[in-house]
Amino acid sequence: MPLSGNEATVWALLLPFAAAALGPVLTHRLKHNAAWILAVFPAFIFIHFLSYVPMVAAGQTFTVSYEWIPTFGITFSFYIDGLSTLFALLVSGIGTLVVLYAGGYLKGHTQQGIFFTYLLLFMGAMLGVVTADNMITLFVYWELTSITSFLLIGFDHLRTASRRSALQALVVTGAGGMALLAGFLLVYLASGTWQMSELLTNPDVLRSSSLYLPIFILICLGAFTKSAQFPFHFWLPNAMEAPTPVSAYLHSATMVKAGVYLLMRMQPVMGGTEIWMTVLPFFGGLTLVIGTYLGLRQTDLKLILAYTTVASLGLLVMLTGSSSPHAIQGAVLYLFAHSLFKGGLFMAAGTVDHEAGTRDIRKLGGLRHAMPITFSATVLAALSMAGLPPLFGFVAKEVLYDGLWHAHSGGIFWAFTGVVGNSMMFALAAIVAIKPFLGPKVETPKHAHEGPLMLYAGPVVLSVAGLIAGLFVASTGEWLVNPMTSAIAGHSVTKELHLIPAHINAALFLSLLTIALGSTLFYFSDQLRSFVDRTLKIIGWGPDKGFDQFINATVRLSAFVTRTVQTGDMVMYMRAAFIALIFTLYTPMIITGSWPSLSQFELVTLTEAGIIAVALVGLYAVLTAKNRVTAMVSLGISGFSVAVIYLLFGAPDLSFTQFMVETLSVVILALVMTRLNLQPSDSRSVASKLLDSSLATLTGLGFALTLMSVTQQPFDASLSEFFTAFSRTIAHGRNIVNVILVDFRGFDTIGEISVVMVTGLCVLALIRVRPVSSKNNEETTTQIKQEAKS
Structure with missing residues (x-):
């Protein structure tokens, strides 16, 4: 419970x-x-x-x-x-x-x-x-x-x-x-x-x-x-x-x-499905073999340990994928053992590098006298990695072999896959423990000596922990291994563990085979290193190189897209934005058939018709203006007309805002345009004007149809009623519009203010633009081209 x-x-x-x-x-x-x-x-x-x-x-x-x-x-x-x-x-x-x-x-x-x-x-x-x-x-x-x-x-x-x-x-x-x-x-x-x-x-x-x-x-x-x-x-x-x-x-x-x-x-x-018990053991076994095989060609202590880590992770995935309770218990044991011996071995390798000045096994040897504590910890951890008694790694290898051998599907095949990978791991464990410390003393870049307590405390504690866990494996299994195995298996697992096998079985035979093959591989480790190098040269391509190719291709693709889309042509940008708006406005109405009904609208009053006429006059003035300043001022006529319409329909706040926006827009645009080096009139071709006018007309019509369609739907007053009811009690404000903008939609308002601020900064940058001489322009263009090529 x-x-x-x-x-x-x-x-x-x-x-x-x-x-x-x-x-x-x-x-x-x-x-x-x-x-x-x-x-x-x-x-x-x-x-x-x-x-x-x-x-x-x-x-x-x-x-x-x-x-x-x-x-x-x-x-x-x-x-x-x-x-x-x-x-x-x-x-x-x-x-x-x-x-x-x-x-x-x-x-x-x-x-x-x-x-x-x-x-x-x-x-x-x-x-x-x-x-x-x-x-x-x-x-x-x-x-x-x-x-x-x-x-x-x-x-x-x-x-x-x-x-x-x-x-x-x-x-x-x-x-x-x-x-x-x-x-x-x-x-x-x-x-x-x-x-x-x-x-x-x-x-x-x-x-x-x-x-x-x-x-x-x-x-x-x-x-x-x-x-x-x-x-x-x-x-x-x-x-x-x-x-x-x-x-x-x-x-x-x-x-x-x-x-x-x-x-x-x-x-x-x-777990327990056919695909689970096929895919996981396959990729796990493949990773186990590839990891140890690639490790045989390494001479750097950290890289040797890194590839054995890859292999060990593959072994854990293979065991988990088998869905066999014994194999899962083997995975738990091996995960625990691997964390202890691999953490200790990495720290020991770092200590050797720190105190001797190199991690290359070809430049190391005879360090057992100069670094006795590190040597002892490395040997204990390597024995566990090799799966030799009485270390905890030995128990893990025995149990995982037993679990793979008796797995539900393909157990014998996966067991021998484990033997192949673990044999190479045995050889690599021997290389890490023997090459740097035994044999004749080799002169190292730094005078080798034992590191301080901070450096050897970790390897010693972890390697000794692996020894203690192996010697007291029954208690380790009862308190740590069995609870974790039960959680993974989904039911209670209470298998008792022993350091010494109770009887001769397949797992013991596979362990002995691993030791024999591993010892042989260690003996021929130098020849194997050359052989692995030759095979990899023949293969040539690998995932690591493929990653670089993927990144380079991504960079080239992004550069191509940028050159294609970001042309610097503001007219093209505006056309693209209007085309996107047209698709956004019309697509829902076309797909759903939700076109507005024109029969539901009443005729406008004489006053409204007069204001609309003024707006149309302003629009005509914009279209027929001979220069840009006249067009900008004429554009304000339409804006002011809309503000008057808001006022007639009982929205004074909105009308005031519209008046302010239109006034500032006309003033700012006039100031900016007079500072920029622009042609006084529109010099586009007739075809270009027709295209732009068509896009503008379709966009405006789309907004009109959308608004008509929305206003014909039944009005849902729940949001209005919420604001009316809670603006005073929650936000402590009497002006509902202000409360909505400042409190209920405060983040939206901050966003809008930020947009206005950024726009203002951009406008300021445009105003401060100074003409560039043709010589400087050519030098800048040449520099950009050279950077693009590089």
């Missing part, structure tokens, strides 16, 4: 944003030591969510909700169960260590305070993603992770590579976010609810819906782009241009797992 009212969780989720505001201030005063204070915030969040573990393990769930947009049923709400609890613990726990690590890694950096702000903003966004109950709330946090990751990846904005990587990540994940929003809208149409917790109570509502296929495609697009699934995998390795704390946090333990989280969250209501 869900509990409600746990408002303390909301305050905990707001803490990272408060810490983000304090980042620059504390850093200005305490320098890099500000990290110790800032790390307290995520540490408190970790403790808060840790308090949920016993209750969540007992099967309880928690919700807290606040009204946001009640008209559309959208709330600011959060849902705590086994899935969100473990993710929140990873985000806050690893976030605590990364904040400390960033304090040491960026020590002395002039923008360290800003970096803390970006990092903590991302932490708050990611916590919101994994705890949000309302889908719109989730989407807002989802997009916030994309924005903050853009800032973090492009932190070193003076480097072209950093800017390109940040833009690439933003475009790919942002596009996926738009697809996700469309998917959520379809989910609402199919289910009638925005709440994830309510969806889980009716798990068949989406599977039985005719909208299931488009929902599936859009949800997958959102998840695949965020979690770097093929063919969107290329952005994640490129994001390694970011500082190492970003890589250790965003691209191993948190952001890239947001897509996996989404698929896990939707598994109870979308």
